[in-house]
Amino acid sequence: VPTERIRNISIIAHIDHGKSTLADRLLEITGTVSARDMKEQFMDSNEIERDRGITIKLNAARMNYTNPEDGLNYVIHLIDTPGHVDFTFEVSRSLEACEGALLVVDASQGVEAQTLANVYLALDANLELIPVLNKIDLPGAEPERVSREIEEVVGLDTSNAIRASAKAGVGISDILSGIIHYIPPPAGNTASPLRALIFDSYYDPYRGVIVYFRIVDGSLRKGEKIKFMVTGKDFIAEEIGVMTPDQQPVDVLGSGEIGYLIAGVKTVEDARVGDTITTSTKGAEEPLPGYQEAKPMLFAGLFPLDSDQYHQLKDSLEKLKLNDAALQFEVENSAAMGFGFRCGFLGLLHMEVVQERLEREYGLDIITTAPSVVYSVKPVKGEEFFLDNPADLPDATKREYISEPYCRLEIITPEEYVGTLMELAQSRRGEYKDMRYLVQGRTTLVYDLPLAELVNDFFDHLKSRTKGYASMEYTVTGYRQNDLVRLDVAINGENVDALSGIVHREKAYSVGKALVTKLKEIVPRAQFKIPIQAKIGAKIVASQQISALKKDVTAKCYGGDISRKKKLIQKQAAGKKRMKAIGKVSVPQEAFKAMLSIN
Ligand code: GDP
Numbered sequence: 001v002p003t004e005r006i007r008n009i010s011i012i013a014h015i016d017h018g019k020s021t022l023a024d025r026l027l028e029i030t031g032t033v034s035a036r037d038m039k040e041q042f043m044d045s046n047e048i049e050r051d052r053g054i055t056i057k058l059n060a061a062r063m064n065y066t067n068p069e070d071g072l073n074y075v076i077h078l079i080d081t082p083g084h085v086d087f088t089f090e091v092s093r094s095l096e097a098c099e100g101a102l103l104v105v106d107a108s109q110g111v112e113a114q115t116l117a118n119v120y121l122a123l124d125a126n127l128e129l130i131p132v133l134n135k136i137d138l139p140g141a142e143p144e145r146v147s148r149e150i151e152e153v154v155g156l157d158t159s160n161a162i163r164a165s166a167k168a169g170v171g172i173s174d175i176l177s178g179i180i181h182y183i184p185p186p187a188g189n190t191a192s193p194l195r196a197l198i199f200d201s202y203y204d205p206y207r208g209v210i211v212y213f214r215i216v217d218g219s220l221r222k223g224e225k226i227k228f229m230v231t232g233k234d235f236i237a238e239e240i241g242v243m244t245p246d247q248q249p250v251d252v253l254g255s256g257e258i259g260y261l262i263a264g265v266k267t268v269e270d271a272r273v274g275d276t277i278t279t280s281t282k283g284a285e286e287p288l289p290g291y292q293e294a295k296p297m298l299f300a301g302l303f304p305l306d307s308d309q310y311h312q313l314k315d316s317l318e319k320l321k322l323n324d325a326a327l328q329f330e331v332e333n334s335a336a337m338g339f340g341f342r343c344g345f346l347g348l349l350h351m352e353v354v355q356e357r358l359e360r361e362y363g364l365d366i367i368t369t370a371p372s373v374v375y376s377v378k379p380v381k382g383e384e385f386f387l388d389n390p391a392d393l394p395d396a397t398k399r400e401y402i403s404e405p406y407c408r409l410e411i412i413t414p415e416e417y418v419g420t421l422m423e424l425a426q427s428r429r430g431e432y433k434d435m436r437y438l439v440q441g442r443t444t445l446v447y448d449l450p451l452a453e454l455v456n457d458f459f460d461h462l463k464s465r466t467k468g469y470a471s472m473e474y475t476v477t478g479y480r481q482n483d484l485v486r487l488d489v490a491i492n493g494e495n496v497d498a499l500s501g502i503v504h505r506e507k508a509y510s511v512g513k514a515l516v517t518k519l520k521e522i523v524p525r526a527q528f529k530i531p532i533q534a535k536i537g538a539k540i541v542a543s544q545q546i547s548a549l550k551k552d553v554t555a556k557c558y559g560g561d562i563s564r565k566k567k568l569i570q571k572q573a574a575g576k577k578r579m580k581a582i583g584k585v586s587v588p589q590e591a592f593k594a595m596l597s598i599n
């Protein structure tokens, strides 16, 4: 079809407001996917994503639509975006590949923090937005109130807002005609040299890396020699095609179109999201603007429970890396834990997903340490450096200063929870910035907060203190110096480097005390007393002792070989509880995460 009849759109929404359900309805009504083939939530294709009801990987589909008003065929490309702050850069690139977006807001809820964060990204990408008031089938739906909210909070004209129920299939054809009317067609220049934006790539074990792109200028032909401008690598476009949503090869794609490419690329690291594809000869001079390297924000140690699994863990991480350019890892040798890997993640969700894949898909048993943010340290001698492992922090006497990443946090909450949330933010070293009344009964709170405090189950507390009614978003803004110290833990007299954490000096005593108390609950008793200490340098700031098991406990096992029975019991217990032997003490997985839940 001619460029005037192409529309490139995305759907943005707060989690659970109905993005995936609406995407499914659009695919269905345009006959892109038949109702019979429609697995529930086609766009959330990964198993872990479906379990969690979130979208991690991007997806795209090409829909053919005959507009009843003019009887002409249109092509609508629908690009799905991951709905999580860990993947903001990917979201921004997939929005960049569009001219417009459907802004889906649950009409029984209203504007939430993620709605706003996504709107900001969409406005950065100059997108035309169509508000969709979803879930109007619900008895509690208040489309008028939510329309006003969108006008006041988002500053968006809602005169063209569409009332819909993605679930019941109401308003879907209005949405399609809205897309044709309000979203402009792509504006690229077909005669210019090729510039195509990579907005997603993934590794397929049979076909190698598959690259999803949007042609901004020029056109791309099958068999052409191409260059990825940021990585500087050359390839041959062996296969190009469109997503219907099955991949269907074509010979040429023109300006404004969205497609896939197979070019013998071996790892997604060579096909970075945000990179620009051009032709090797007579190519574009400048790549498209806005490329950013994926930068891990959190680091954690991953250790095989059984040291025999070290090589298997390494292989598995390498395989995951083929499909995940943001995942970083290098060998870590911990005195307490043995050999493992220090891994870098975009955020908590990214970390959990990697962990879960290693366990579910690769059958590994791993111990993960509490995640650490990336600190910046200026030693007395030498250059400032980044530090992602608390165990490596030089002594206070050997450094000039240490700084930590801060984020700007925006919370949207019903006003009755403002007090408790301010208390929460302050207890996390938050610095109050702003408070705005959004609409009647709802408030935005803005804080600057150390990222380290945010990743310590801040979100869980926010949800539980507000019965789930508050939402939040954050962006990392920069580094600040603070009086931070390393808190070490010794179990049975042995320093456990994997339990070290960096805390503010003023909190060191209370955190130390809470930590040893918690560890006392978690670490199982043994035949001997187990002292647990929290220390700053050589100074003990808190201690606890786990008393020894009484001897007669084993006497209760009668019949058969007692030691064999004991082993069996221990083995069963270890199966239920993942344990790591530290010296003579068995330390369960929860102990390494204990720091996370202390505040
Ligand atoms: P997403 O997180 O934005 O992708 O939201 P989903 O599409 O996964 O929907 C979240 C939940 O809301 C699911 O249980 C859907 O069945 C439900 N849902 C989505 N749209 C509607 C709707 O129009 N009406 C009602 N009643 N429920 C809906």
Ligand code: MG
Pocket: 019, 020, 021, 044, 053, 054, 055
């Ligand atoms: Mg979804």
